[in-house]
Amino acid sequence: xxxxxxxxxxxxxxxxxxxxxxxxxxxxxxxxxxxxxxxxxxxxxxxxxxxxxxxxxxxxxxxxxxxxxxxxxxxxxxxxxxxxxxxxxxxxxxxxxxxxxxxxxxxxxxxxxxxxxxxxxxxxxxxxxxxxxxxxxxxxxxxxxxxxxxxxxxxxxxxxxxxxxxxxxxxxxxxxxxxxxxxxxxxxxxxxxxxxxxxxxxxxxxxxxxxxxxxxxxxxxxxxxxxxxxxxxxxxxxxxxxxxxxxxxxxxxxxxxxxxxxxxxxxxxxxxxxxxxxxxxxxxxxxxxxxxxxxxxxxxxx
Numbered sequence: 001x002x003x004x005x006x007x008x009x010x011x012x013x014x015x016x017x018x019x020x021x022x023x024x025x026x027x028x029x030x031x032x033x034x035x036x037x038x039x040x041x042x043x044x045x046x047x048x049x050x051x052x053x054x055x056x057x058x059x060x061x062x063x064x065x066x067x068x069x070x071x072x073x074x075x076x077x078x079x080x081x082x083x084x085x086x087x088x089x090x091x092x093x094x095x096x097x098x099x100x101x102x103x104x105x106x107x108x109x110x111x112x113x114x115x116x117x118x119x120x121x122x123x124x125x126x127x128x129x130x131x132x133x134x135x136x137x138x139x140x141x142x143x144x145x146x147x148x149x150x151x152x153x154x155x156x157x158x159x160x161x162x163x164x165x166x167x168x169x170x171x172x173x174x175x176x177x178x179x180x181x182x183x184x185x186x187x188x189x190x191x192x193x194x195x196x197x198x199x200x201x202x203x204x205x206x207x208x209x210x211x212x213x214x215x216x217x218x219x220x221x222x223x224x225x226x227x228x229x230x231x232x233x234x235x236x237x238x239x240x241x242x243x244x245x246x247x248x249x250x251x252x253x254x255x256x257x258x259x260x261x262x263x264x265x266x267x268x269x270x271x272x273x274x275x276x277x278x279x280x281x282x283x284x285x286x287x288x289x290x291x292x293x294x295x296x297x298x299x300x301x302x
Contacts, residue, residue: 003150006153009106010106012109013109020114031163032192034168036169037169043282045060048255048269050082051087051273052100052272055293057104059292059293062292064290080176080243085137085138126138166190166203172238174238174240176203179220179244180228181228182206184224184228208268210247222261240263243269247268253274256268256278
């Protein structure tokens with residue numbers, strides 16, 4: 001595909017993201033930080049951090065009846081940010097997978113329009129301060145785009161990152177990339193999120209507090225989720241769903257963690273290269289985990 005066509009698709013994705021019919025304008029008339037799907041009957045298909053896993057997102061779209069539901073306006077695909085930047089040890093400078101994955105996401109937005117929502121994660125940036133194992137992945141990705149696309153394309157990708165919403169409220173669920181704002185946040189504050197850099201940063205960077213004692217300023221706990229639900233006037237049993245913070249050390253390697261650190265209805269989902277394409281959706285009113293790729297059977301030698 002020619003670069004002119006790729007740029008056209010990228011501009012369309014930005015326009016569609018900014019003008020999503022359930023995205024609420026801020027006080028200045030600009031696209032706000034919140035998309036409210038609570039009155040929409042579409043089934044959510046919730047995908048965690050991809051980090052360059054093109055195969056996973058492709059398999060999820062084509063899993064079971066997902067593609068048909070997206071075409072028929074019966075489902076909405078929600079990607080929890082961080083489609084880019086391979087996070088596997090030894091491959092963190094590898095950016096080809098990031099490019100093919102983000103372009104596939106852009107294609108999905110072009111095809112399914114309001115039925116694909118991508119929220120911003122902490123890796124959705126070119127900021128040189130973003131580091132993984134000492135590697136400036138934002139800078140590495142920008143350089144890769146300059147080499148394989150052009151400067152206009154790079155600027156549009158940055159515009160795409162900057163235009164992304166941060167929070168989605170649906171029927172029975174609340175989604176953001178990192179975690180709640182400590183002490184909670186109101187609906188109006190989310191809509192006007194660009195007025196508060198600290199709140200913006202917390203929504204994409206906060207991690208769950210896993211230890212005894214008082215959470216530090218980069219962590220959140222059960223009280224913060226409860227405070228956020230209360231300020232948003234949501235039921236206490238709302239499913240609070242984030243990505244960002246995989247808990248591999250727990251021994252669970254599926255990419256989905258339920259009732260995280262004992263917090264009921266708190267989920268972390270991660271859909272990166274080392275998983276079998278997990279996603280969350282609702283069936284018969286219940287939140288369920290599905291895997292779009294079947295694990296290979298273990299082989300035992302005697």
